[in-house]
Amino acid sequence: MRINGISGGYSDGFFISDISFNIEEGKIYALLGLNGSGKTTIIKMICGLIKLKSGNITIGEKDLFTLKEKERAKLISYVPQSGTIVYYTTVVDVVLMGATPYLNMFQTPAQEHREQALECLEILGISELADRNYLDLSEGQKQIVVIARALMQKGTYMLMDEPESSLDLINKNKLMKKIREIIINMNKSCVISMHNPEYALNYCDRILLLKDKKITEIDLKTEDINMVEKKLSEIYGQVKILEYNQKYMLYYSD
Amino acid sequence: MNNARKHYSMKSNRTNVITFAVLIFAFVLSIGVGKYSLSIEDITKVLKGTHENQMTINVFYMLRLPRSIMVVLAGIGLSMAGSVYQTLFKNPLASPDIIGVTSGANVGAAFSIVFISGNVLSVVFGAFLGGLLALSFVIGIVKFSRTDNVLTYVLAGIVINAISNGILMTIKYFSDPLNEMGAIEYWTMGSFGSITGEKLKIILPFFIIGMVGIFLMRWKIHVLSVSDEEVKTLGISVEQSRYLILLCSTLVVASVVCVTGLISFVGLVPPHIARSILKRNDFNTIVFSGLLGAILMILSDCIARTILPSELPISIITSFIGAPYLAFLVCTKKKI
Numbered sequence: 218m219r220i221n222g223i224s225g226g227y228s229d230g231f232f233i234s235d236i237s238f239n240i241e242e243g244k245i246y247a248l249l250g251l252n253g254s255g256k257t258t259i260i261k262m263i264c265g266l267i268k269l270k271s272g273n274i275t276i277g278e279k280d281l282f283t284l285k286e287k288e289r290a291k292l293i294s295y296v297p298q299s300g301t302i303v304y305y306t307t308v309v310d311v312v313l314m315g316a317t318p319y320l321n322m323f324q325t326p327a328q329e330h331r332e333q334a335l336e337c338l339e340i341l342g343i344s345e346l347a348d349r350n351y352l353d354l355s356e357g358q359k360q361i362v363v364i365a366r367a368l369m370q371k372g373t374y375m376l377m378d379e380p381e382s383s384l385d386l387i388n389k390n391k392l393m394k395k396i397r398e399i400i401i402n403m404n405k406s407c408v409i410s411m412h413n414p415e416y417a418l419n420y421c422d423r424i425l426l427l428k429d430k431k432i433t434e435i436d437l438k439t440e441d442i443n444m445v446e447k448k449l450s451e452i453y454g455q456v457k458i459l460e461y462n463q464k465y466m467l468y469y470s471d
Numbered sequence: 472m473n474n475a476r477k478h479y480s481m482k483s484n485r486t487n488v489i490t491f492a493v494l495i496f497a498f499v500l501s502i503g504v505g506k507y508s509l510s511i512e513d514i515t516k517v518l519k520g521t522h523e524n525q526m527t528i529n530v531f532y533m534l535r536l537p538r539s540i541m542v543v544l545a546g547i548g549l550s551m552a553g554s555v556y557q558t559l560f561k562n563p564l565a566s567p568d569i570i571g572v573t574s575g576a577n578v579g580a581a582f583s584i585v586f587i588s589g590n591v592l593s594v595v596f597g598a599f600l601g602g603l604l605a606l607s608f609v610i611g612i613v614k615f616s617r618t619d620n621v622l623t624y625v626l627a628g629i630v631i632n633a634i635s636n637g638i639l640m641t642i643k644y645f646s647d648p649l650n651e652m653g654a655i656e657y658w659t660m661g662s663f664g665s666i667t668g669e670k671l672k673i674i675l676p677f678f679i680i681g682m683v684g685i686f687l688m689r690w691k692i693h694v695l696s697v698s699d700e701e702v703k704t705l706g707i708s709v710e711q712s713r714y715l716i717l718l719c720s721t722l723v724v725a726s727v728v729c730v731t732g733l734i735s736f737v738g739l740v741p742p743h744i745a746r747s748i749l750k751r752n753d754f755n756t757i758v759f760s761g762l763l764g765a766i767l768m769i770l771s772d773c774i775a776r777t778i779l780p781s782e783l784p785i786s787i788i789t790s791f792i793g794a795p796y797l798a799f800l801v802c803t804k805k806k807i
Contacts, residue, residue, distance in 0.1 A: 286708055306753070314693075317705040317706055
């Protein structure tokens with residue numbers, strides 16, 4: 218997927234312009250930036266939730282926004298900060314919503330879709346939750362269910378807007394591990410906006426660093442760790458990357 | 472199919488069968504009860520065509536049967552529409568009133584009574600057009616505001632309700648206090664007293680079209696229960712689908728209230744009871760709340776026509792049943 222000079226924003230004046238980067242298959246991208254830097258805006262522009270004022274997004278030769286919503290939903294899935302279910306709904310019914318792009322105007326999901334939904338739950342290791350009420354789940358479980366719904370959409374590109382923000386430390390790590398597992402195993406691509414650079418360092422392949430409405434890309438596989446440290450320091454102030462037990466930690470000094 | 476799902480579908484089937492049986496019983500009761508009571512024997516004889524008393528035959532075919540059918544349709548229609556509104560607006564307190572449909576219908580009826588004629592047909596069409604007009608205004612406001620979200624619909628509903636109220640007061644001001652004012656007031660309290668086979672025939676096509684629409688779009692209704700952003704990324708055109716579903720449910724509501732007048736709480740209470748019994752909110756729950764609504768409506772109507780020597784408006788009964796239930800929900804903070 219190529220994001221070519223996209224611009225867009227909200228009616229209150231927040232505007233982000235000329236953003237370009239590529240998303241490769243089988244890779245996880247962390248979108249990092251301070252509060253209000255425009256991470257969510259970028260995610261929403263790619264998902265078609267905020268209209269582009271200029272620029273375009275292409276997948277192969279296809280311009281994403283010449284496609285119908287339904288066709289786009291087969292390519293891109295969106296995972297919000299938290300799912301918004303108001304009433305009693307079973308987990309499998311939430312996941313089944315992911316079959317919607319594959320249904321006709323008046324069609325409802327069939328048994329085959331139900332089986333696919335159960336498969337998605339199995340892939341994410343939460344089959345036992347299938348018939349539970351979504352509202353009774355823990356925040357961590359709810360987030361995995363929403364990811365299962367995104368998986369059900371069968372798109373290559375998954376865009377996640379701070380999916381770990383409402384989770385505790387243990388669940389944050391579990392979730393990130395799970396996301397990495399499915400993206401790598403199923404050769405999908407994922408852009409995750411997040412606050413904590415440690416998760417980016419430990420679970421992602423590349424970092425998209427958003428500062429002053431401009432993107433700087435860091436390839437964690439090839440870039441020297443000192444260079445990464447220097448780039449992160451431009452946003453977060455003086456930081457030091459420490460390595461412990463094959464994991465990275467970040468030390469902040471004021 | 473695993474055990475929990477099997478258990479749910481068995482429970483759901485069992486509940487539907489029991490509710491349906493109660494509904495049939497209530498329907499027969501509704502045909503029998505009234506100033507001129509009909510026994511089961513009378514009913515079976517009339518159906519077989521062997522009853523000799525012309526008066527009984529007339530009461531059955533001209534009064535009771537159309538009335539009871541209308542009561543059932545009203546209960547099913549208002550409750551199912553209420554359930555759809557609650558799902559669509561993600562708000563357990565949503566009902567046709569919230570987006571101004573009922574107050575629009577009210578204005579339409581009052582307008583017909585005062586400025587056209589008190590003729591039944593004109594009131595029916597007045598109310599019907601009023602309801603649809605209110606919905607079009609709401610959609611228009613939402614379009615112009617360029618923010619298509621649930622809150623905009625609710626705010627637009629408040630605007631329409633306020634305008635309708637203003638128009639209604641103006642109409643009342645110019646109405647003849649002896650006849651027309653009474654007719655308007657009576658209409659706002661709802662009644663099945665004037666239902667005839669003719670009226671039933673007029674509204675039935677609209678009712679059926681609305682219901683078929685709701686049935687066909689049942690999966691979309693389910694998906695629209697999540698946030699607009701999620702719905703969009705699931706490949707549904709939110710605005711278009713919401714208009715269509717609202718149009719269908721408004722068609723159902725308008726086709727009912729244009730002949731019965733306003734009926735309070737029936738769009739609100741049965742969906743809550745249905746959800747708390749089934750512990751789900753899917754299309755089964757919407758259908759189930761329709762059945763419960765029909766039962767509630769029949770019982771209310773039976774009370775309305777038997778409790779006093781003259782018939783009481785139906786909203787008096789439904790309000791006395793619905794409001795305490797709502798208070799109970801608030802006090803117990805039950806999960807809805």
